[in-house]
Amino acid sequence: MERTYLEFASAIVKTASMTLITRIFPLLAGWLLALLLSLPAQAQLEIDITKGNLDPVQIAVPDFLATTQSERDFGRQIADVIRADLERSGLFKPLDPASFLETQTNIDYKPTFADWRVIKADALVSGRIKTESASRILVEFRLWDVFAGEQLKGVRFATTPDNWRRTAHKASDAIYEALTGESGYFDSRIVFIDERGPKTNKTKRLAIMDQDGENPVYLLGGSDLVLTPRFSPNSQTIVYMSYENNRPNVYLLDIETGRRELLGDFPGMTYAPHLSPDGKSLILTMERRGNNDIYVMDLTSRSTTRLTTDPAIDVSASYSPDEKKIVFNSDRGGSPQLYTMDADGKNVRRISFGKGRYSAPIWSPRGDKIAFARSSGGKFGIGVMDVDGKNERILTESYLDESPTWSPNGRVIIFSREYKGVEGRSEVWSIDLTGQNLRRVETPGMASDPAWSPLLP
Amino acid sequence: MKHYLMGGAALLSLSACATKPDPVPEMTAPAPVVQAPAPVPEIVEPTPPPPVVQQLPPVVQSAPDPNLPTPGSIEDFAYQSGGEPRVFFGYDQFDLSPEARDVLRRQANWMQIYPDSTAVIEGHADERGTREYNLALGARRADSVQAFLISQGISPNRLRTISYGKERPIDGRPSETGWARNRNGYTNLRLGGVS
Structure with a gap:
């Protein structure tokens, strides 16, 4: 599978993602947060093994935007797979799309964060499907920290249409990694x-x-x-x-x-x-x-x-x-x-x-x-x-x-x-x-x- | 049908007539011709020797039951082993009980009478253990059985072992009764060579 990762943003990612990490791992006190920012990734892993009652991160994953009917099918199926992956991890609670107030028309514009805060979304995944040719589609998404109003991640996958499911798992892995600081496990068997x-x-x-x-x-x-x-x-x-x-x-x-x-x-x-x-x-x-x-x-x-x-x-x-x-x-x-x-x-x-x-x-x-x-x-x-x-x-x-x-x-x-x-x-x-x-x-x-x-x- | 009935009626009337015999004039029977038989030469046979009288051995067993397995068959081996060629073990144990030794002695005797027989000894465990540990336990049980048969004079090259761990339970009951049956060593007899 051919693919490219495209980082849309980088400078503000780290600070913003820490906000969410503290929600995923609530045992992290403020002083620990400051410590973590200066530590390599391994140091964060220790958080996982503390047994604390987790409050799942509420995440909104609307169907990915699309133009054609076949793109719309991919956009819905990919969002379904991402929601299911994140839900099964126990760390996330995907929100019901029926509750969404904003319907984005272009993922390259900032979402209306207030609309997402109202429905208590902590994070938002805005995605889009584009057809490049009969054998090549682009799957793009941006991950937003709704509370901070900042983008945490922007990724574009280029793949064949029949590889949509694996691409969805890779998107789940990217979201998991951005929000937990650990590598994911969704693109696996x-x-x-x-x-x-x-x-x-x-x-x-x-x-x-x-x-x-x-x-x-x-x-x-x-x-x-x-x-x-x-x-x-x-x-x-x-x-x-x-x-x-x-x-x-x-x-x-x-x-x-x-x-x-x-x-x-x-x-x-x-x-x-x-x-x-x-x-x-x-x-x-x-x-x-x-x-x-x-x-x-x-x-x-x-x-x-x-x-x-x-x-x-x-x-x-x-x-x-x-x-x-x-x-x-x-x-x-x-x-x-x-x-x-x-x-x-x-x-x-x-x-x-x-x-x-x-x-x-x-x-x-x-x-x-x-x-x-x-x-x-x-x-x-x-x-x-x-x-x-x-x-x-x-x-x-x-x-x-x-x-x-x-x-x-x-x-x-x-x-x-x-x-x-x-x-x-x-x-x-x-x-x-x-x-x-x-x-x-x-x-x-x-x-x-x-x-x-x-x-x- | 109709023709048959009519024919039957005709026959009846005929036989009714026959029961009344017509008077028959008496006839004198011809006198038989009598001839003297030819003289037979007398042959004197020797007197047969008197039979040897022997006492029958006393009856020691009842007549062979036609339902019993054919001697030398795999069924016979199972029968002589006490029903099935299987010995049982305690929980997490692989040592042979006195009953198990008794069964295995009978198996060894049988295998000595039928020297072409060979056996694959299967070691089994109950489900109250993890998979790989039970494979090891089954191997130990199979080895216990094999070692005992060898000690009873069966050549090691007639025996082979295999452990199935907990993969081949014979009793599905989730109770100590069922588990006890599943902890066993099974002598899988072959009438040919060890495969």
């Missing part, structure tokens, strides 16, 4: 396991969809049992486990080319695959004679190095973003708990000490948190803790919540939720790192084992 049938006769297939549930497709043709797909953090490649030929092993799939590859044919089962953040190596569990240990495979040379030797279960390894540490699940202490170790297997340290049994750890792409599944008192929930095990917080609880995975910006966790009973559904749910905004993720049928892609290029 989720790979998952599509499930059909009752628990005692289940068919599972590898599938992928946009993060909002649109465009679902199966990635494999066969009927072999497939489990635990994971995205490469930096490419459109996934690794997964398949029972193809009744040999449970780890495979690699390039979803752009469809090229599929068995990663080593070992005497025992290989499973629980995760690619390293640089995508050059694979960490997995290999089973030999009932012993389950963690190995790392260099994807270039295909050589494997054993990282754990304990006779206990060592499974579900996940790298820190800097690739220096690994978190994993082990029952070496008598029950399943979380441990970290250096990338070479040294300095093993238990980090979970709360009540219950811990498993399925996964390191946040930000590096400062580990998400996990915990079972206690017959319930399973998703939780987060610091990388040293401190500040544990349980975010969800149900009959069976498991398989957490992070959004590309590390703000949202999606996970599998399974209901009780032989006909109990499997669903994908999401929750913010803050513990708020619990909601079901749209999937074509029953679904499990979600994994979020990086932002699309």
